[in-house]
Amino acid sequence: MDTLQSMKVFVRVAQRSGFAAASRDLRMSPATVTKHVASLESRIGVRLFDRTTRRVSLTEAGQMYLERCLECLNAFEDADTAISELSKEPKGLLRVAGPVDLGNQIAGTIAQLLREYPGVKVELLLSNRPVDLVEEGIDVAVRVAASLDGRYVARPIALARVGIFAAPAYFRRFGRPRRPEDLRQHRGLVFLEPRPRDEWIFERDGKSVRVRLEAFMTSNSGAALSIASAAGAGLVVAPSFVAHPELIAGRLELVLPDWKVLPELGVYAIYPHRRFLAPKVKAFLETLRATYGDGGRDPWWVEATPKSKKRTNSAR
Template identity: 40%
Template sequence: MDPLDGIAAFARVVDSGSFSAAARHLKISKSAVSAHVQRLEERLGVRLLNRTTRRLSMTEAGAAYYRHCARILAEAEAAEQAASALQREPRGTLRISAPDSFGWMHVAPAVPEFLTRYPELSVDIALSPAHVSLVDEGLDLAIRIGVIEDSPLVVRKLAPSRLVACAAPAYLTERGAPREPGDLAKHNCLCTSLLPWGDEWRLAGKIGEVRVAVGGSFRSNNAEMLRVAALGGIGIALLPTWAVAEPLRTGALRRVLDAWEPPASTIYAVYPSNRLMSMKVRAFVDHLARCIGRMPYWDEGL
């Protein structure tokens, strides 16, 4: 048995959710798919799938093995494309999900040049603060910020997402600038559900990490709303540099607590393994990575 046959059958069963759907995609019988997976399990000496009459799920070993399978199949598909498909242009519709503020500020500006380069492509971007299911929504690609939990999605890191505490000069003139993290408890802090720690801000300095419970008169789950509120002099915001780089450069916002750095998160491109080497997905991810740069362009000079 060719090891790739078992790997391909197993991965397709996981992607499609059933042996029948996998058989239709692979254009072989359901019994052949089942046999491939069974022989793979026998060769590995471990059960990869839990099978019942109503439900199919991966075992813990299966989930770990699946992540490696995705990379193996991607490399195999890449080898085929290198031999026969690299001369073809990406075409069709590329469906993308992106966080609302980051999407319009940094994904949308990359689209015109991309479409000029690939005129046979069209792009459909859905902006949402929530993580949507790529498979259920028929999406090719998602841009996500934060911690990526173990999942069958393929993940590519695009850039760090640094956070800064900042406020408008007018607010700081009126209320004074905090000199240490504990001072934040006395300030009007703009709160958000975008941070994984909620209303307990975390800042790291020479003495280690400090946690401060904060509160204030404004809350939003949107970075642009928080930026506008901070520019309006309402209070101190903890925001990613990709959202406030320009007002920090012009002085419309001033960074506070310079010696204290909040934990950074990461901006990722994620996509289903069965679309890993799709030319349109690869072309856009490569293009967006080039646009952002090795050091994100929004962090230059900060």
């Protein structure tokens, strides 16, 4: 069998942790996928996967072989990309990853990309866990972070300010916090992934206050917490792109507007390599830049305080 094709099949089985899922992705029969893996195992003389009725996992040799296969396949892809650069026409499958709560924003950018470049197909994978771009075969990931570790090439897209928000109904019942220390007496809605975030730093005029919220509700969905807060469940600390829909609708208000919430977040597009960047990746990065800019502004921030709402109403 074609060794290069068998390596591609092996990598997809490893990435998807299953033969059936890999066969669907590759549009091959499960039997063909099994034959490709068996051919590799026979050629190199080791077992690559441990198989049970419930799961498929890499052996120690399989993990080592996966790393080498990825290096080899990336080299082949670089060679192909160098030639395809001559055409400059974005095409092929683009695999994009991003956090769940930024999914709607990413999907809108992808829709624009697909309208402009009919030859491009997109697989959008949303998860709050960190992804290994090389091992998981991701072309571009959109990441929200205070800082990055420098492992990948990163392009700033936007700022995402963090604020603390609650509903007018909540204030009528529990009162409005006037200073960060007051938050300790209120009901907190806490985001869980990649780790619970119930402690925040508030800064103003050189003064910093660290406050821990008591969690009355937790979730791995910032949007769910924002909706619950808009329904009066409690205070939510959220980045602007999460709170934006409820702020625009007037269901949430910004609390402590004179205080900055730390850490400040950036939104980045990250990708594994700077060399031989595929036209489809370049097109997506350019679409992001055209939509959001070069990382210098927050396109989702709304000053949704009672005072600003009053000005908006009077202007009507």
